[in-house]
Amino acid sequence: MQNEVLAADAVGVDLNGITHGIIAAAIEVHRRLGPGLLESAYQECVCYELSRMGLSFTREVHLPLSYEGLQLDCCYRIDLVVEDKILVELKSIEQVLPIHSAQLLTYLRASKKPIGLLINFNVLVLKDGIKRIVNDFAERGPC
Numbered sequence: 001m002q003n004e005v006l007a008a009d010a011v012g013v014d015l016n017g018i019t020h021g022i023i024a025a026a027i028e029v030h031r032r033l034g035p036g037l038l039e040s041a042y043q044e045c046v047c048y049e050l051s052r053m054g055l056s057f058t059r060e061v062h063l064p065l066s067y068e069g070l071q072l073d074c075c076y077r078i079d080l081v082v083e084d085k086i087l088v089e090l091k092s093i094e095q096v097l098p099i100h101s102a103q104l105l106t107y108l109r110a111s112k113k114p115i116g117l118l119i120n121f122n123v124l125v126l127k128d129g130i131k132r133i134v135n136d137f138a139e140r141g142p143c
């Protein structure tokens with residue numbers, strides 16, 4: 001039992017460390033570029049910073065939708081999956097709306113990943129544009 005607790009703690013530390021690295025990369029990019037660019041520019045620069053940190057990632061990850069036991073190819077795309085654990089949705093929009101958070105939560109449930117970051121670069125201070133969303137792993141929703 002104690003080994004299970006230690007293993008769970010190690011996973012939590014690992015996820016928090018990865019999340020911290022992603023946020024640090026985004027802050028560095030925002031510090032250098034500021035707000036107002038296209039999402040694609042921020043994505044390129046964040047990927048560069050993640051590479052410099054030694055974090056593995058995949059861009060534009062295809063996410064199929066499961067409905068009534070069918071795998072549907074609906075062309076959902078996750079901006080980044082870091083270390084095969086954390087989903088990252090990048091935005092460069094005037095305001096993050098509840099639908100953006102709901103979209104990320106849906107992606108988390110469909111991909112069975114534990115944590116997602118919604119990062120909006122179109123803010124003066126990046127910490128105001130970062131939202132961390134945790135998958136509750138409940139079996140509900142469209143996926």
